[in-house]
Amino acid sequence: MRYARVHFGRFLHGLHFMSMTAESLAFHQQLQARGVIFSFVGYLSEGILYSLGEALKQKMSLEATDANVIKRVFSVFVEQAQNIIRYSADRVAGELDRPVELSSGLVVVGREEGRFSVVCANIVAHTEVGRLRERLEQLAAMDADELKSHYREKLREPSEADSRGGSIGLIEIARRSSAPIEFGFIELDAERTYFCLKAYI
């Protein structure tokens, strides 16, 4: 009797691991079917950005991707990830042995029908949405020449007091993209909005 109970316990335990593994496999396959090269969800730091960026460059180089395309994808990835680090409203910052900044967000780099895509998402304060939406709509409507001269203009302007370089970063993303940037907002509660930005290269 006692033996049977232990045995049954192991059996249940095994079932649990099997369903956990099956779930993981389904998730994994779903991402792969969507052409995901890598996906990251959680607290992002500059160190993680560097490592993911290196892996991304190596992966694309091994696949003999055109050097200029690698650079464009990398540039969009860096600007998107740095935007999360700087602007995500879901963040922890403090001093360990040096200043540490961890910002929550999502980064997915994939390949769809011969194009690369970089998706980034993070939470922004509700009060930021209006300005951000306006800026993105403006960029999405610009053609390559307009984006280039807009970038030139912004580069020569004195920095905005509260900016950490984000506004020019968005222009760089739009400029390196081969199609207009796509974006959306979903309100989570009275203060927080989920913001998602996708660029194709």
Place this chain on the structure above:
Amino acid sequence: MERLHRAATERSPHLDFDFPNRCLRIEGESYPEDAAAFYGPVLKALETFLCSPDPLPPESPLVLDLRLSYFNSSSAKALMNIFQMLELAASRGLSTRINWHYHPEDDAMLEFGEDFREDFRFADFHLCEVETDLAG
């Protein structure tokens, strides 16, 4: 004025501002965690140098060599600030030359060079094609 030197790190370039010899260099990749923290002291030192009474004869030119393979948008802003300071100094009579090195197959770096060049009237801005890989 003392030489300002920063060894390259994973995300910041090798920077060597040899003020006594009027030889400035920035090489590699630039996407530091905090561009203001990295370039702030550099801009300050350059400003001090350009404003200080000069021990070298005025005909000795100031040369800035840039060999960058990638920089992010906040670094671009810092580069623009450096260029604006050099152009101002050139307009006041300092002989200034900027060499923008780029790999012939690197479209983005050539375009950035052409873009920056348009702002110079007094300083000489040269686009220099180099076959060697500029990877930092």
